Amino acid sequence: MTEQLLFLRSFRNSSAFTLLEVMIAIAILAITLATLYGSQAKSLSYATEARFDFVAPALAAGKLAELESRTRPLVSDKGDFGEDFPGFNWQVEIDTATFDGIEILSGLREPLQRVDVTVQWAGSPYSYSLRYYGYWDE
Numbered sequence: 001m002t003e004q005l006l007f008l009r010s011f012r013n014s015s016a017f018t019l020l021e022v023m024i025a026i027a028i029l030a031i032t033l034a035t036l037y038g039s040q041a042k043s044l045s046y047a048t049e050a051r052f053d054f055v056a057p058a059l060a061a062g063k064l065a066e067l068e069s070r071t072r073p074l075v076s077d078k079g080d081f082g083e084d085f086p087g088f089n090w091q092v093e094i095d096t097a098t099f100d101g102i103e104i105l106s107g108l109r110e111p112l113q114r115v116d117v118t119v120q121w122a123g124s125p126y127s128y129s130l131r132y133y134g135y136w137d138e
Contacts, residue, residue, distance in 0.1 A: 056119040056128035
């Protein structure tokens, strides 16, 4: 009998965790992991946007340089950037520039051309546009 009492006393005095302590620890762990996951997702979103903000202006400027150097005909067109930049698409719109209500520009001999270059990343909401005014001899 004394052995039984000794066993019960040692069982009660053991340093085991209670169910409440385990539940609190799991709740703290869940909150921490949810915060880390949200932080990681946000940083991935920022990295994706930063990549687009870096690449798209360079691609648009390159497309405009092609038009200015006459390696590409001056017509409205669209396409992609091939294997070098997969998923990036471009669109060029050419039109005669109109400056209604600006007297100083109404006396131009030849009309200016307005060139709009748009770069988009397929499957994303990102888009970059570049507008240029200039003369192009045919």
